[in-house]
Amino acid sequence: MYAPGHAARNLAPRLYAGPVTDGDRDRPAPADRAPVDRADGSANGADRRRPRSVYAVGSEPDPRFSLANERTALAWVRTGLALIAGGIALTSVAALTGLPAFLDVVALLACLFGGAIAVIALVSWRSVERALRRGDPLPAPRALGWLVSLVVIAAVGVAVYALTQMPR
C-alpha cells in the first residue's frame, strides 16, 4: 500500500526530523519540526490555519504533496462543474428543439450530482491532508466508483433513448 509519509521523508529529508510514530498523531507539530512555509506567515510553531481538524494534527508534509492534494481537489471540482455545465446545456438544447422531458430529468440529475461532487472534493481534500500530515496511507477514492457508475448509467440511458428515437 502506498504510504505518502515514507515517500515524503525520502524526497524532502530537510522537512522531516524523524518518522511519524503513533504518539505523534493528533499532537501539534513540535517546534523543531515547525513548517518553514506557513499560509498565515507564522514560523514559530503557532499555527492558526483553519480547519483546525487538519492543521492541528501531525507535522507539516512535503509541500509538493499538499500541492498535489490541492490539484486533485480542484480536478474534482472541475468534474462537478463539467456535469453541471452539461446539465444546463442539455436542458437548454432540449428546450430549443422540443425534446421530451426525459432529457430534462437527466439534466436535473447531472446538476445535482455535480454539486455533490463539489462537496466530495472538499471532504476528500480534508481527509487526504490529514493523512499526509499524520503519515497515514491515503484514503481510497470512494467517490470515483460512484462517479463512473452514474456516468455509465446516464450514458446507457441516453444511448437507449437515442436508439428509440431513430427513424425506422
Add this chain to the structure above:
Amino acid sequence: MTGDRPTAEPVEVYGAARERTALAWQRTGLGVVIGYFLLFVALVRHGVLALGALAAGVGVALAVLAVAFLPTARRPRHEEPNPWILLLAVAVPVLTLAVLGALVAVIPLLNR
C-alpha cells in the same frame, strides 16, 4: 565569475509544482465563470431575465475575484490565502450553480 551572478530566491524550490497548482486554480476559476455565463444564457432563454442578469453579475464578480485572489506562481506560498478558504470560495459558487442549474432543468418540467 560567480560573485557577479544575482542571488537566487532563497525558498522557492517547488516552482513547477506551484505553477501546476496555480494553473489548476486558474482553470477552475475560468470554468466557474463559464458555468455562470452558460447559466445566464439558459435563464434568458427561459425568460427569467432578472435571475439571468444576477447570474451574469455573479460571473463577472467571480472573474474579478479570481484575478485578484487565486494563487499565482509568482507570489511566495506563505503570502497565498489558506487553500481551505480558497477551496470553499470555489466550491460555494459551484454549489450555487448546481442549484440554479437544477432550477433551470425543473422549469420546463413544470411547464409541461
